[in-house]
Amino acid sequence: QKEVEQDPGPLSVPEGAIVSLNCTYSNSAFQYFMWYRQYSRKGPELLMYTYSSGNKEDGRFTAQVDKSSKYISLFIRDSQPSDSATYLCAMSAVGTNAGKSTFGDGTTLTVKP
Amino acid sequence: NAGVTQTPKFRVLKTGQSMTLLCAQDMNHEYMYWYRQDPGMGLRLIHYSVGEGTTAKGEVPDGYNVSRLKKQNFLLGLESAAPSQTSVYFCASSYRRSGNGYTFGSGTRLTVV
Numbered sequence: 001q002k003e004v005e006q007d008p009g010p011l012s013v014p015e016g017a018i019v020s021l022n023c024t025y026s027n028s029a030f031q032y033f034m035w036y037r038q039y040s041r042k043g044p045e046l047l048m049y050t051y052s053s054g055n056k057e058d059g060r061f062t063a064q065v066d067k068s069s070k071y072i073s074l075f076i077r078d079s080q081p082s083d084s085a086t087y088l089c090a091m092s093a094v095g096t097n098a099g100k101s102t103f104g105d106g107t108t109l110t111v112k113p
Numbered sequence: 114n115a116g117v118t119q120t121p122k123f124r125v126l127k128t129g130q131s132m133t134l135l136c137a138q139d140m141n142h143e144y145m146y147w148y149r150q151d152p153g154m155g156l157r158l159i160h161y162s163v164g165e166g167t168t169a170k171g172e173v174p175d176g177y178n179v180s181r182l183k184k185q186n187f188l189l190g191l192e193s194a195a196p197s198q199t200s201v202y203f204c205a206s207s208y209r210r211s212g213n214g215y216t217f218g219s220g221t222r223l224t225v226v
Contacts, residue, residue, distance in 0.1 A: 034214045043117075043203055043217035044156075088156070090214075099144050099207050100171075101215065105155035 003027050006089055006104030015113050019076040023089035023104045026070065030091040033065050034101065035074045038086045047087075048074070079111045115139050119204050119218035126194045126225045134189040134221050136204030142216070143209040145187040146171075147179060149200040150220075156203070162187055163209070194225045 006023045013019055021035075031052055036044035050056045053067045062075040072091075076083055086108045090101040117138045126132055136145065147159040158171030160179040168179045176198060178190045187206075191198060201222050205215035 032213075036214075036217075041220075043219045044215075045217065046214040049214045099209070099213070100146075100158065100161065103156045105153070 001026065004089065004091060004102050004104045007107050008105065009107040010110065011107060012110045012112060013079055015079060015081060015111055017079050017111070019079050019083070019109060019111075021074040021076075021087050021089075021107050021109070023072050023091075024070055025072070025091055025102075027091070027093065027102070028067075028070070029093035030102075031094045032092045032101075033063065033072050034090040034092075035061075035063055036088040036090060038088060038106070040085075044088055076109075079109075081111050081113050084110045117204055117206055117216050117218035119202075119221050121221060122219065123222045124224070126191075126223065128194060128196060128225060130194050131190065131192050132194065132223075133191075134202055134204075134223075136187045136189070136206075136218060138185055138187075138204075138206040138216070140206065140216065141184070142206035143184075144207045145181065146205045146207075146215065147177070147187065147189045148203045148205065149173065150203060151200050159189065159202075191223075194223075196225045199223060199225045 004025045034049040035047045038044040048063045056063045060077045064073045086106040088106045089104040092101045120135045146161040148156045162181040165184040204218040207215045
């Protein structure tokens with residue numbers, strides 16, 4: 001079983017919808033949680049990162065971490081066609097050797113105009 | 114633009130040929146990583162480096178070698194290419210702390226025929 005499981009998708013929503021992207025994990029040592037966005041044929045880019053539990057908001061994006069359930073989410077409000085991409089969750093533990101992250105396999109999102 | 118630069122962007126190799134992928138970063142990051150990304154398998158760590166002159170194996174190191182002679186450069190070598198090494202290769206870098214996330218390059222698409 002993988003340490004990080006991500007909802008596989010694909011996900012297709014109309015423009016303006018609220019999108020929820022989710023990951024679960026099994027390693028209780030994970031303390032840092034990241035979300036990356038990857039456009040087709042491009043490298044992943046870091047969207048948001050959070051430490052431990054709680055919420056973090058950045059514009060239309062909200063990252064939520066529930067460590068008790070080992071569950072993280074990324075919410076996108078008022079989704080736009082430009083949000084169409086693959087979203088990757090990633091996690092790492094404090095003091096992890098070389099800061100290595102464990103990635104989910106990604107969820108592909110399409111926002112239709 | 115500052116960031117991570119990968120060369121080449123595309124390459125076709127014949128089985129048994131060798132090649133070197135170059136990664137350069139200008140952010141003074143201590144850590145550098147090489148990943149491969151394949152459909153349905155997510156990002157898999159090949160090798161990584163915690164500083165100039167150091168390298169270590171990741172999850173899928175067989176068939177690859179790396180070198181980090183300068184802090185800003187991380188080279189990935191394929192000694193004898195095999196069709197199983199057809200993939201998209203991403204280089205990433207980060208500061209010497211967990212949880213800050215990575216900066217990725219734009220990738221190298223390698224096909225081995």
